Amino acid sequence: MLLATLIVLTQGCSPDPRPPVHATDSVLVVVLADLHLLEASRHIQPVDDSLSPTTANPAGSEDSLAFLRDAIALEASADRDSLLATHQLTEEEFLLAMRPYMTDPNQYVTLYDRVLDLLSQRAQEFYSREE
16 A cells, blocks of 8 residues: 555656746747737638638538638638747647636736737837838
8 A cells, every 4th residue: 555655656746748838928928919910810811712602512501601610710720830830839838838827817917918018019010111
């Protein structure tokens, strides 16, 4: 019995096999801002005609609408993965880095204040280039 208890206790003390998360607060701010811009661009740009319900399924049935939703979701997932990869993050690492913010609303709000500040700064830079 004592041996079993020691094994259980030492297993709990072993180092975490996952690689360390290298997403600092500053990286998360940039990633979240980029994710918001990616999502916004999806709503602004028209959907590719090759994915339209009538092209995907000429009958235009509900199945074709489901196909369209699935195709858009698949594209969104690929875009998100690509964006995270540019920041040298996987989805798992990103979610792991976000976990502390999900349990502390004050930290979450503070983080998102920084995201909003960055988005505002980018908007000002964009509009100042147009003048």
